[in-house]
Amino acid sequence: MSALTVKNLSVAHGQLSAVRNLSITVQKGEIIALIGANGAGKSTFLRALAGAHSPTAGHIYLDDKDITQLCAHLRVKEGLALVPEGRKLFSELTTQENLLLGGSSARAGQWNIEKIFKVFPNLVKRRHSKTGTMSGGEQQATAIGRALMSNPDILILDEVSLGLSPLVVDQVYASLATLIQMGTTIILVEQDLSRAMQVAQRAVCMLEGEIVLDKPMSLVSREEITDAYFGLHKITNSTME
Amino acid sequence: MTNLIIQAVLLGGYYALIACGLSFMFSVMKIINLAHGSLLVLSGYLFWWLAEYYALSPLYSLLIVIPIMMMLGWALQEFLLYKSARGGELLPILTTFGLAIVIENLLFQYFGADTRSIAPFIGDLSWESWQILDNIYVGKTSVYILCSAVLLLGTLQLLMQKTALGRQIRATAQDPDTAGIVGINARKVSAIAAAIALATIAISGLAMSVRGVFDAYSGGPQLLFAFEVTIIGGLGSLWGTLLGGIILAIAQSIGASIHPQGFLIGGHAVFFIILFVRLYLADGALANRLKSVLGVSK
Numbered sequence: 001m002s003a004l005t006v007k008n009l010s011v012a013h014g015q016l017s018a019v020r021n022l023s024i025t026v027q028k029g030e031i032i033a034l035i036g037a038n039g040a041g042k043s044t045f046l047r048a049l050a051g052a053h054s055p056t057a058g059h060i061y062l063d064d065k066d067i068t069q070l071c072a073h074l075r076v077k078e079g080l081a082l083v084p085e086g087r088k089l090f091s092e093l094t095t096q097e098n099l100l101l102g103g104s105s106a107r108a109g110q111w112n113i114e115k116i117f118k119v120f121p122n123l124v125k126r127r128h129s130k131t132g133t134m135s136g137g138e139q140q141a142t143a144i145g146r147a148l149m150s151n152p153d154i155l156i157l158d159e160v161s162l163g164l165s166p167l168v169v170d171q172v173y174a175s176l177a178t179l180i181q182m183g184t185t186i187i188l189v190e191q192d193l194s195r196a197m198q199v200a201q202r203a204v205c206m207l208e209g210e211i212v213l214d215k216p217m218s219l220v221s222r223e224e225i226t227d228a229y230f231g232l233h234k235i236t237n238s239t240m241e
Numbered sequence: 242m243t244n245l246i247i248q249a250v251l252l253g254g255y256y257a258l259i260a261c262g263l264s265f266m267f268s269v270m271k272i273i274n275l276a277h278g279s280l281l282v283l284s285g286y287l288f289w290w291l292a293e294y295y296a297l298s299p300l301y302s303l304l305i306v307i308p309i310m311m312m313l314g315w316a317l318q319e320f321l322l323y324k325s326a327r328g329g330e331l332l333p334i335l336t337t338f339g340l341a342i343v344i345e346n347l348l349f350q351y352f353g354a355d356t357r358s359i360a361p362f363i364g365d366l367s368w369e370s371w372q373i374l375d376n377i378y379v380g381k382t383s384v385y386i387l388c389s390a391v392l393l394l395g396t397l398q399l400l401m402q403k404t405a406l407g408r409q410i411r412a413t414a415q416d417p418d419t420a421g422i423v424g425i426n427a428r429k430v431s432a433i434a435a436a437i438a439l440a441t442i443a444i445s446g447l448a449m450s451v452r453g454v455f456d457a458y459s460g461g462p463q464l465l466f467a468f469e470v471t472i473i474g475g476l477g478s479l480w481g482t483l484l485g486g487i488i489l490a491i492a493q494s495i496g497a498s499i500h501p502q503g504f505l506i507g508g509h510a511v512f513f514i515i516l517f518v519r520l521y522l523a524d525g526a527l528a529n530r531l532k533s534v535l536g537v538s539k
Contacts, residue, residue: 050422072421081424088419090412100405101412105424150424 002064003028003154003185004049004080009058011041011048018044020209022058026154031180032187033200033217037229041209042189043085046158049187050082051075062154077105081152085159085189087143091132095123095142098131102149109151110182116145119175137168144172148179155179157188161195173199193225207231244377249494251379253487254387255448259463260470261393262442264482267471269401269414270434271330272322275337277467278460279344280439284310284446285359285455286352292362299359299447307443314439318432341460349457356454363451386448390486393441394479400437401479410434469512488515 004026011019018041026032036042047053049060051072059068062078070078081102089098099113117124120141126134131142140160147155160176161169169192176199180186190196197203203220205213205228213220213228226232263277274280284306291302317340325336360367363382370378401407409430413420417427449455449463466489474485489508496507523530 052418052422071426072418073424073426076422076424082422084419084422088416088422090415090419092415093408093411097408097412101408101420101423101425103424104405104409146423 002026003030003062005061005064006049007059007061009045009048009055009060011044011053011055013044017056018209019048019055022209022211024204024211024214026185026187028153028185029183030185030202031200032202032204033196034187034189034204034206035193035196035225035229036206040206042206043158045206046082046156046187046189047084049156050080050084052082052084073105076150076152077107079107079151079153080156081147081150081154082156083140083143083147083158083160085162087139089131089139089142089146092130094128095126095131095134095138096128098142098146099149102146105150107151111148111151113149116148119148119178120145120171122171135168136163137165137171140164140168140172141175144175152184154185154187157186159189159191161190161192169195193222197222197225205229243374245494245498246491247373247377247379248383249491250487251383251387251490252494253483253490254390255383255452255486256466256470256489257474257483257486258386258390258393258448259445260467260474260482260486261390261397261445261479262438263464263467264471264474264476264479265397265441266435266438268476268478269410270431270438271414272326272333273337274438275334275464276341276344276460277337277442278462278464279341279348280310280313280442280460281446281449281463282455282457282460283344283348284443285450285459286348286357287443288359288447288450289357292359299363299451303443303447306446307440310439310443310446311436314435314437314442315432317439318435319428322435323428323431341464345457345460352457354456356456357450358454359447359450360453367451382451386452389444389448390483393444394483397437397441398479406430406433466508469508473512473515 002025006022006024009019009022010017022045034042044053048055051070055068059066061067062080065078067075067078090101096113099116122138123141123145126138131139134142144157160172164172173195176186188200197217200217202216203213203225204211205225207228213224259281263274266272266274287306287309288299288302291297291305292299321336321340322333325332366381369381371381371384372378401411409420409425410433412423413425413427413430420427420430470482470485470489473488474481474483488511492511493504493508496503496510520530523533
């Protein structure tokens, strides 16, 4: 059964169309790495999934239910959670308050604040600090924890390791491993290709608002992804013609 | 001198009470509500109207006026401020400025130019007092007003810090888009916050109309005092509002004791001194400093 189906989705920033006629089906429990250069439309696509950006055309189905017109907060209730690019924490609120806010939708599930602190032990001593004063790694952990608090079926992580030191990235991925074992469907944007290839089962490359490559990780080579990333396949195609 | 300080503290309680709603909207919803004074006067008229035509005791009227003002707050947020707040920092200021003019003139049209007060409806209470020292008396209403200010600010503080609703209000004020992503119904939460702000305005409207007289255009000076209190007390702190009220009242009282016309000047002088000190201490270029002092920086 598919967890998420996107049909012919288009999203625009004013005159600029950032996502063009995009279709994708995500199966339950799948780990997808969304790969693409800056400006390829990844974040816009993910924000449209979460309901932060309304599409100009197309449909989004969650468990076969059309959620295209649903407000962002109702999508969280339906089981979709986004960790936005740049973390977007409530900087004047404490870690604990940010995490509690994540539970606003009151979905039933196994995640609670104590469990988050168990998965991210580096947050324990920061429990009552304002998140604006914390390090990047601690903020990213809080952002992921905040999304988990809604007990999502699908977790979308935009730029997981942006601005984090390699050591902290390891920590974040270690905690993602726990999630993956529990069967959560994950869509993640990662600039570090080797890491993305390690974690994900399926590679989806975006270029200029369209999906140019969509293959299982086991069948895709590094070169193929790099070509799709830079749009080189277009050049080779046109020279061949 | 003791008397002056005691009376000033009581007056400060009144200022804190009328600033409560403004400070709440200012610090929590990031909206500078220029219609604050007019809404205060509107609730004053509601109390007067219920007392005059239905012979309702002002304390019972609270049970009617608070829900009316809360509904008004909800409607204002839902139909007016929600949209205007998305148009930038300046737009809510203009919107509420226009709203103030509309409310004032509607009130003037319905109630005319007569000054009103509900002091006549509360019997002897309006002039009763307690003797606390040899020659120092404190008015009962002033003490009640100070107590309500402390109670109201304390309740708001608890609500904001300790409850899920308070957390959601603070989060929505900071970033409504992200609040939605996290699962908060930002629109509903803002409407509730506006309803709470107007409930406090209802309470301070009672204080205003018990303490003195008002007419349709009395909102201006009330807004000015409330604004000065909010700035003196510092943004983001509801207890600061109480302190700000007391500082303003003491400055006015000292001003008045120096010169018969020094009451307002004393208050304004302290307001400007504190504003300029804050400007001097704030970081960055002048525009940024002004923004951070006025609390409009994001």
